[in-house]
Amino acid sequence: MSNRRTFFKTAGATFLGAAAVSRVGAASLPEAIIQTAATTQIPPAPPNGRPFNPLVTLNGWSLPWRMKDGVKEFHLVAEPVVREIAPGMKANLWGYNGSSPGPTIEAVEGDRVRIFVTNKLPEVTSVHWHGVLLPSGMDGVTGLTQPPIQVGKTFMYEFVLQRPGTHMYHPHADEMVQMAMGMMGLFIIHPKDPKQYRVDRDFGFILNAYDIEPGSATPRVNTMLDFNLWTWNSRAFPGIDPFVARTGERVRIRVGNLTMTNHPIHMHGPHFEVTGTDGGWVPKSARWPEVTTDVAVGQMRAFEFDAVAGDWAIHCHKSHHTMNAMGHDVPTMIGVDHRDVAAKITKLIPDYMVMGDKGMHDMAEMEMPIPDNTLPMMTGTGPFGPVGMGGMFSVVKVRDDVKRGDYADPGPYKHPAGTLASEYTAEMPEPARAAAPAGDAKTLQVRKPSGHPGH
Numbered sequence: 001m002s003n004r005r006t007f008f009k010t011a012g013a014t015f016l017g018a019a020a021v022s023r024v025g026a027a028s029l030p031e032a033i034i035q036t037a038a039t040t041q042i043p044p045a046p047p048n049g050r051p052f053n054p055l056v057t058l059n060g061w062s063l064p065w066r067m068k069d070g071v072k073e074f075h076l077v078a079e080p081v082v083r084e085i086a087p088g089m090k091a092n093l094w095g096y097n098g099s100s101p102g103p104t105i106e107a108v109e110g111d112r113v114r115i116f117v118t119n120k121l122p123e124v125t126s127v128h129w130h131g132v133l134l135p136s137g138m139d140g141v142t143g144l145t146q147p148p149i150q151v152g153k154t155f156m157y158e159f160v161l162q163r164p165g166t167h168m169y170h171p172h173a174d175e176m177v178q179m180a181m182g183m184m185g186l187f188i189i190h191p192k193d194p195k196q197y198r199v200d201r202d203f204g205f206i207l208n209a210y211d212i213e214p215g216s217a218t219p220r221v222n223t224m225l226d227f228n229l230w231t232w233n234s235r236a237f238p239g240i241d242p243f244v245a246r247t248g249e250r251v252r253i254r255v256g257n258l259t260m261t262n263h264p265i266h267m268h269g270p271h272f273e274v275t276g277t278d279g280g281w282v283p284k285s286a287r288w289p290e291v292t293t294d295v296a297v298g299q300m301r302a303f304e305f306d307a308v309a310g311d312w313a314i315h316c317h318k319s320h321h322t323m324n325a326m327g328h329d330v331p332t333m334i335g336v337d338h339r340d341v342a343a344k345i346t347k348l349i350p351d352y353m354v355m356g357d358k359g360m361h362d363m364a365e366m367e368m369p370i371p372d373n374t375l376p377m378m379t380g381t382g383p384f385g386p387v388g389m390g391g392m393f394s395v396v397k398v399r400d401d402v403k404r405g406d407y408a409d410p411g412p413y414k415h416p417a418g419t420l421a422s423e424y425t426a427e428m429p430e431p432a433r434a435a436a437p438a439g440d441a442k443t444l445q446v447r448k449p450s451g452h453p454g455h
C-alpha cells in the first residue's frame with residue numbers, strides 16, 4: 001500500500017508534495033494519488049507546466065500529475081469506493097482513485113498528456129475522453145478502438161490537447177453498469193493564455209443519479225428512469241457544498257450530465273449567460289441571458305454571471321430531482337381527512353402518524369423514522385427553518401467581504417433592512433369574492449366563433 005496516499009484538506013493543500021514526486025520520480029508509472037474525502041478540495045496553483053486558473057470541483061478534487069520529458073502524466077485507478085452521499089448515508093460505488101466521481105483532470109491547450117489507467121474493478125473497463133479531440137485510437141471505446149482493460153492491467157492513453165473546453169471522462173465498457181455505479185469525472189482543458197476566458201471563480205460538477213433502496217448501500221444498476229437519489233458529484237443536498245463568491249466577482253459554473261434524463265438547472269438571483277458547451281466557447285455575440293439552462297444527457301454547459309450579494313438557491317427545476325429517497329412512493333393525501341382511519345389504525349399500530357393531508361411540508365419538519373443509511377426525502381435547514389429540499393440543490397452564497405480564494409461557507413446572509421419578506425400582522429378584512437353567477441352551469445353563455453358555419 002506504500003504507493004497509496006490519502007490527502008486531506010489543508011489550507012491551500014499540498015496535493016503534490018515534493019517528497020511524493022522524488023519518491024516515485026524514477027518509477028515508470030506516476031504515483032496514483034488516492035483521496036476519499038467528500039468535501040470540496042481547493043486545488044493549489046499548478047506547481048509546474050503551463051500556468052492556469054484551477055477549477056473548483058464541487059465536493060471533489062483535481063488529480064495531481066507529474067511532468068516527465070515535457071509530458072504531463074496522470075494515473076487513474078478504476079476501483080470500488082465508498083462515497084458519502086450526504087451526512088448519514090454512504091454508498092458502495094465504483095469510481096477512480098478513492099472517489100466517485102473520479103478526480104478532475106486539468107491540463108492546458110497544447111499539453112501532451114499521458115494518462116495511465118489501472119483496472120482494480122472486478123470486471124473489464126476502458127476510459128472514453130468525452131468531447132476531447134484526439135486520435136481515434138485513443139477514444140477508449142471497448143471493442144471498437146481498443147481491447148478491454150483486463151482486471152489488474154494498466155493501459156496508457158496519450159494525446160495532445162487541441163482546444164480549451166469543458167469535458168468529461170467515463171468508461172466505454174459495460175457502460176450502463178459502470179456509470180450507474182458512479183464512474184465518471186471532469187476533464188478541463190484550460191486555454192494556453194490564462195487571461196483568455198478568465199473568471200474570478202470557476203466551479204464544476206457532474207449530474208449523476210443512483211437507485212439505492214432505502215436501507216441499502218449499493219445502487220441497482222438496471223434502473224432506466226426511476227432513480228431515487230439525484231446528485232451532483234455523487235452528493236445530495238444538504239451534502240452539497242455552497243458556491244461561495246464575493247460581490248461583483250465573475251463566476252463560472254460548469255455542469256455535465258451523465259444521468260438518463262435532462263436537468264434544467266435554475267439559478268435564483270443574477271441572470272447568467274451560457275458561455276460554453278461540449279464543443280467549446282460560445283462567441284460573445286451568440287450568448288443570451290438565462291435563468292435556467294437545460295443540460296441534456298451527455299452534454300456539458302458552462303454559464304457565467306456577475307455575483308450579487310445574497311443566498312441564491314441553485315437547483316434542478318424538475319421538482320422530483322430535489323427530493324431524496326423515500327419521496328417517490330408516498331401516496332398523495334392532500335385533502336384526505338383520514339382522522340377516522342388513523343384512530344382505528346392507532347389501535348393496531350400505536351406509532352402511526354397522519355401525514356401529508358395538508359401537503360407535505362410537515363414531513364420536512366418531522367423526524368420520521370427511516371431505515372439506516374437512508375436520507376430523509378426533504379431536508380436541510382436554513383436560518384428560517386427547514387428548507388424542505390434534497391437531491392440536486394445548493395446555494396450560491398455571495399458576500400461583500402469574502403476574500404479572494406476563500407471558499408469557506410460564510411453562514412447565513414444578513415439581509416439589509418427593508419429587504420426581507422415578513423409576516424403582515426395588522427388587521428385584515430375577509431377578501432371580497434365575486435358573486436357566483438345566477439342559476440347553474442347550463443345558463444353559461446357559450447359564444448361560437450362568428451362567420452364560421454358548419455360545426
Ligand SMILES: [Cu+2]
Binds near residue numbers: 262264
Ligand atoms: Cu433534474
